[in-house]
Amino acid sequence: MMTQEEYKHHVSSVWKATGILAAVTIVEVVIALIYDNYFPDSGLRMGLNIFMIVATLVKAFYIVAVFMHLKYERKALALTILMPLVFLVWFIIAFVWEGISWYNLRIF
Amino acid sequence: MATATDTIVDQQAQQQETQLWSGGKSPFKTSYGKLMMWYFLLSDAFTFAAFLITYGAIRFSIGQENWPNPAKVFDAFPLLGHGYPLMFVSLMTFILIMSSVFMVRAVQEGQMMNKKGVVMWLGLTIIGGLAFLGCQAYEWYHMIELGMHGEPGGMTITQPITYYTGAHHTGELFTGPLAFGHLFYAITGFHGFHVFTGVMINIIVFVNVLANTYEKRGHYEMVEKVGLYWHFVDLVWVFVFLGFYLL
Numbered sequence: 001m002m003t004q005e006e007y008k009h010h011v012s013s014v015w016k017a018t019g020i021l022a023a024v025t026i027v028e029v030v031i032a033l034i035y036d037n038y039f040p041d042s043g044l045r046m047g048l049n050i051f052m053i054v055a056t057l058v059k060a061f062y063i064v065a066v067f068m069h070l071k072y073e074r075k076a077l078a079l080t081i082l083m084p085l086v087f088l089v090w091f092i093i094a095f096v097w098e099g100i101s102w103y104n105l106r107i108f
Numbered sequence: 109m110a111t112a113t114d115t116i117v118d119q120q121a122q123q124q125e126t127q128l129w130s131g132g133k134s135p136f137k138t139s140y141g142k143l144m145m146w147y148f149l150l151s152d153a154f155t156f157a158a159f160l161i162t163y164g165a166i167r168f169s170i171g172q173e174n175w176p177n178p179a180k181v182f183d184a185f186p187l188l189g190h191g192y193p194l195m196f197v198s199l200m201t202f203i204l205i206m207s208s209v210f211m212v213r214a215v216q217e218g219q220m221m222n223k224k225g226v227v228m229w230l231g232l233t234i235i236g237g238l239a240f241l242g243c244q245a246y247e248w249y250h251m252i253e254l255g256m257h258g259e260p261g262g263m264t265i266t267q268p269i270t271y272y273t274g275a276h277h278t279g280e281l282f283t284g285p286l287a288f289g290h291l292f293y294a295i296t297g298f299h300g301f302h303v304f305t306g307v308m309i310n311i312i313v314f315v316n317v318l319a320n321t322y323e324k325r326g327h328y329e330m331v332e333k334v335g336l337y338w339h340f341v342d343l344v345w346v347f348v349f350l351g352f353y354l355l
Contacts, residue, residue, distance in 0.1 A: 099168025
């Protein structure tokens with residue numbers, strides 16, 4: 001059972017997170033549309049992609065920390081869930097590498 | 109300089125620590141069910157990550173120039189027709205995020221033992237989930253109608269695929285758009301299946317709330333558990349949105 005104070009605090013932090021999620025999504029979509037309509041061949045694709053990935057990670061942080069309440073759980077619990085995800089770093093690098101290698105082996 | 113009081117405080121802290129891990133209570137200060145839901149979600153996160161990374165690897169292997177432009181993959185909007193790239197999927201994103209917000213509110217009302225609040229917010233969550241599934245059905249219907257199916261010659265709508273005409277090495281060159289279609293339906297379909305099961309579980313919990321099951325039990329922890337699952341579905345959609353429409 002939460003106290004009235006805690007309850008109010010949690011509710012307001014949820015609405016704040018909602019605002020952030022909505023704002024980040026709108027910014028992502030607007031930037032994607034501007035890029036696609038005005039600078040499709042400007043060679044900034046990599047920068048755009050990095051921005052999109054960072055924005056997505058920001059959204060993921062708010063969903064996991066606030067909505068899933070992980071911010072308020074014990075640190076040991078949060079670590080047992082977050083640490084295994086470090087393997088994904090290897091996973092992504094290895095398979096992007098592999099994909100580029102396939103590309104170079106193809107005869108177009 | 110360590111004083112005698114410091115030592116006593118240290119000892120007390122140490123004792124508490126050992127007690128925390130010496131059995132009889134949860135060292136994570138959470139229930140078995142919630143903990144296992146977290147670990148299930150962790151394993152599910154790896155499944156989705158494997159799907160999305162496979163998508164990335166195949167996309168790199170085809171080359172950016174041969175891959176459909178993600179922003180233009182789906183540009184229809186109900187009643188408006190075509191030419192609105194990203195709009196409909198953004199709407200879907202909003203629906204799912206709002207549904208997730210309603211779920212947090214239901215969890216919070218449950219922690220306050222406020223049945224009326226849980227009923228209202230959980231009801232809105234279910235409506236949001238159904239709306240998302242409806243949107244996905246609309247999207248799939250259009251994709252299939254427009255020719256995106258797993259056969260050579262499909263996928264013409266999303267981008268003119270010039271290399272179909274190049275007769276040499278056709279076997280390899282088909283891979284790009286075909287793989288796009290397969291991965292698109294597999295990944296959004298697997299996510300949609302999660303949404304579907306989530307809605308079903310939410311409905312079961314909703315009925316239990318109405319039947320006072322959790323009121324009698326003394327806590328609404330079941331709402332928290334399905335809440336975790338529901339937020340995870342939202343979390344995955346954020347990454348599917350990134351992989352298929354933004355990158």
